[in-house]
Amino acid sequence: MPLTVRRALELMGLYFLGLIVVAGRDILSPILMAFFLSIMLLPVYRFLRARRLPESLAIALSLLLLILVVAGLLWFFSSQISQLVSDFPTIKQNVRTHLDSLSHWVETRFHYSTQKQTAFIDQQNDKLMNWVSGIAGGAASSLTGVFVFVGLLPIYIFLMLFYKNLLLRFVFLWFKVPEHPKVEEALRESEVIIKSYLVGLAIQITYITVLLGGILMIIGIKHAILIGIIFAFLNLIPYIGALVGNIIGVLITLASSSELWPIVVVLGTIAFVQFLDNNILMPRIVGSKVKINALATIVGVIIAGALGGVSGMFLSLPVIAVLKIIFDRTESMRQWGVLLGDERPRHSPMGFPILRRKSRQVQEVLQRENDVKRPKEEKPEEGERPQPPAGDAPAG
Numbered sequence: 001m002p003l004t005v006r007r008a009l010e011l012m013g014l015y016f017l018g019l020i021v022v023a024g025r026d027i028l029s030p031i032l033m034a035f036f037l038s039i040m041l042l043p044v045y046r047f048l049r050a051r052r053l054p055e056s057l058a059i060a061l062s063l064l065l066l067i068l069v070v071a072g073l074l075w076f077f078s079s080q081i082s083q084l085v086s087d088f089p090t091i092k093q094n095v096r097t098h099l100d101s102l103s104h105w106v107e108t109r110f111h112y113s114t115q116k117q118t119a120f121i122d123q124q125n126d127k128l129m130n131w132v133s134g135i136a137g138g139a140a141s142s143l144t145g146v147f148v149f150v151g152l153l154p155i156y157i158f159l160m161l162f163y164k165n166l167l168l169r170f171v172f173l174w175f176k177v178p179e180h181p182k183v184e185e186a187l188r189e190s191e192v193i194i195k196s197y198l199v200g201l202a203i204q205i206t207y208i209t210v211l212l213g214g215i216l217m218i219i220g221i222k223h224a225i226l227i228g229i230i231f232a233f234l235n236l237i238p239y240i241g242a243l244v245g246n247i248i249g250v251l252i253t254l255a256s257s258s259e260l261w262p263i264v265v266v267l268g269t270i271a272f273v274q275f276l277d278n279n280i281l282m283p284r285i286v287g288s289k290v291k292i293n294a295l296a297t298i299v300g301v302i303i304a305g306a307l308g309g310v311s312g313m314f315l316s317l318p319v320i321a322v323l324k325i326i327f328d329r330t331e332s333m334r335q336w337g338v339l340l341g342d343e344r345p346r347h348s349p350m351g352f353p354i355l356r357r358k359s360r361q362v363q364e365v366l367q368r369e370n371d372v373k374r375p376k377e378e379k380p381e382e383g384e385r386p387q388p389p390a391g392d393a394p395a396g
Helices: 003-023 025-050 055-086 088-110 114-162 164-172 177-219 224-234 240-256 261-286 294-328 331-340 360-369
Strands: none
Touching: 003 025, 003 294, 025 055, 025 114, 025 177, 025 294, 055 088, 055 114, 055 224, 114 164, 164 177, 177 224, 177 261, 177 294, 224 240, 240 261, 240 294, 294 331
16 A cells, blocks of 8 residues: 555544544543543452452452542542531632722722722623523533443443453454464553553542642641642643642632732642652652653643543543554554654754664664663564664764
């Protein structure tokens, strides 16, 4: 098949894949979420099966453990929300104080009278109420979708664990027998990466909540634990979640205090905790075997959010990691793995022609330069000659 035709088919495939995801996101989102959660439950399932428990009972107990953990998280979060609601009279008074201060500053700075500000706020309030009434009808359907999503998850997880051998056989039957070792390697590596990523996220949520909430509580910030919980969960969405978490933390602090210094403290503490998380704690805990570059991460999160909503944003990174594993092991798709990866060449392919090749030896050199560890070292393909390191390649 000519190269141009192959590239055209790849782009058409991406386009139609996007259409399928948009049209069926309400169906695909719970299936993808159940797939990742079932992989995370595999160690528990295997532990119970090693104790000679029946297969259905082992799956049911693993699922029960997951439900208890989620229920505990929801109870803890709801208790923090109830404390915030109980402080509503104080919050209302603090908001009024901040609004009065802002109104006085605007009047002094821009000579915009309080009456005009009140008229402007009333006008915008009418528009806001019209907008809220317009989306009220969609809220009921969205809530119904959430209940359907949550209700389908345990069913999908149970069936995926029960029929896992059938699903694996289905995957292998798509490939020729000589390709089966490479398929098995990709499946095992995907399992390792998904488990390390999801378990790492669970640990990350715990220590960010404890660390951020504990520091803010010691300083004396009200609703410190709630700020820690919200930021910990939003931080799961790369880059965008941290920004939204900062904004929500500031709004909660602003509403809970009549002074402005707590806002500086909250922002500074969040920045400190995020620095520890990104540079010290998370790399040691997760130890990601496949690194995704920042550009691919941001674009992937935005595209996943547009295609699949909030659940798509949460699932974007593990999906990209699995796609990179598949692309790296498919000769015709390896350039897409390069696009997603973090193996940045030290030299330009314009001056070093060897960097223009798909050679696996060149890829291994780039991985060593960027300290990208893999669960299992790849062997050179049969008939492929070793290539010199990128730094030693002669200039074109």
